[in-house]
Amino acid sequence: MPDETVPFLDALLSRMKSAASPLRDTVTELWEKYRHLDDGNVASYIPELAKADPKWFGISIVSVNGQSVDAGDFEQEFTIQSVSKPFVFGMGLEEFGRDHVLSKIGVQPIGEAFNSITLDEASNRPFNPMINAGAIAAADLIAGKDFPARVTHLIDTFGRYCGRPVHVNSSVYASERATGHRNRAIGHLMLNFGMVGERIEETLDLYFQQCSIMVNSHDLAVMGATLAHGGVNPLTGVRAIKASYVKDLLSVMHTCGMYDYAGEWAYRVGIPAKSGVGGGVVAVVPGQVGIGLFSPKLDAKGNSVRAMKVCQDLSEKFGLHIFECGSAERSIVSQLSPVRSG
Ligand code: GLU
Numbered sequence: 001m002p003d004e005t006v007p008f009l010d011a012l013l014s015r016m017k018s019a020a021s022p023l024r025d026t027v028t029e030l031w032e033k034y035r036h037l038d039d040g041n042v043a044s045y046i047p048e049l050a051k052a053d054p055k056w057f058g059i060s061i062v063s064v065n066g067q068s069v070d071a072g073d074f075e076q077e078f079t080i081q082s083v084s085k086p087f088v089f090g091m092g093l094e095e096f097g098r099d100h101v102l103s104k105i106g107v108q109p110i111g112e113a114f115n116s117i118t119l120d121e122a123s124n125r126p127f128n129p130m131i132n133a134g135a136i137a138a139a140d141l142i143a144g145k146d147f148p149a150r151v152t153h154l155i156d157t158f159g160r161y162c163g164r165p166v167h168v169n170s171s172v173y174a175s176e177r178a179t180g181h182r183n184r185a186i187g188h189l190m191l192n193f194g195m196v197g198e199r200i201e202e203t204l205d206l207y208f209q210q211c212s213i214m215v216n217s218h219d220l221a222v223m224g225a226t227l228a229h230g231g232v233n234p235l236t237g238v239r240a241i242k243a244s245y246v247k248d249l250l251s252v253m254h255t256c257g258m259y260d261y262a263g264e265w266a267y268r269v270g271i272p273a274k275s276g277v278g279g280g281v282v283a284v285v286p287g288q289v290g291i292g293l294f295s296p297k298l299d300a301k302g303n304s305v306r307a308m309k310v311c312q313d314l315s316e317k318f319g320l321h322i323f324e325c326g327s328a329e330r331s332i333v334s335q336l337s338p339v340r341s342g
Pocket of ligand 1: 176211
């Protein structure tokens with residue numbers, strides 16, 4: 001089982017940081033190409049997010065064998081926001097299994113806003129776990145005897161995905177909590193239909209906490225690489241989710257991950273991905289790499305403008321569309337420096 005820390009990877013990684021590789025050149029070129037792209041707007045529904053510097057731009061790629069390349073503001077932290085949603089869906093699957101989770105949350109894309117107050121009329125389920133209703137229903141499934149235990153479970157899980165301890169930004173959390181009336185309405189509508197438990201106020205607080213976890217683009221790439229690697233964090237060797245559930249997360253990311261652009265994204269870019277209003281995007285090339293991007297200016301649908309451009313270019317350049325009849329020599333992993341042993 002690869003569930004233990006693999007110290008030699010640390011040494012390997014620090015060597016890789018200095019090693020030249022074609023992929024590092026590509027990432028640097030893409031960063032240069034798009035760093036002056038100024039379209040879109042920083043999210044402003046809470047004052048904390050509006051404070052983001054529109055110039056911030058980080059690109060990170062981490063491979064399943066633990067190599068990484070980063071460019072720009074890859075150490076700049078921001079709140080994960082909706083990028084957290086597939087990972088919390090995964091927590092519910094691990095805790096309660098697929099049948100129970102699917103009795104509470106659908107996996108059907110909808111062409112409505114991420115925060116729409118809509119449930120499936122036939123089943124009373126939220127349509128999918130990538131919209132707020134489904135994400136709040138998923139947060140309801142975070143196990144723990146009380147609120148602190150549930151928060152600890154949440155934070156520890158994200159820590160395993162990132163390979164480092166993570167924390168919640170308390171002022172973003174306070175703002176989300178103070179202004180989250182629409183999410184509260186969604187939560188209580190689901191309570192009315194028995195789709196979530198009685199502790200809905202606590203669950204909403206948990207949802208606001210999960211949105212307020214601080215990450216950087218490197219963390220998102222590690223999280224993506226963990227999914228690409230069958231659920232085992234390639235930097236630490238620690239398992240973050242059972243291998244059998246990884247495809248569940250990737251499926252909903254592929255069909256519903258990019259807000260109302262999800263279908264177009266699946267068609268044009270073809271890489272399972274999730275974005276958030278903080279400007280983060282995680283994308284996963286199964287068996288190869290996780291891609292983490294951060295740039296706070298969003299388009300009208302809520303996706304980071306620069307992050308989308310970078311993903312689209314990477315997909316085209318390396319033939320990453322999951323339905324591409326790819327050839328081995330175009331594999332993105334072959335663009336990294338060779339792994340040396342010893
Ligand atoms: N905290 C936000 C909300 O629930 C998340 C928005 C997002 O990233 O999509 O409205």
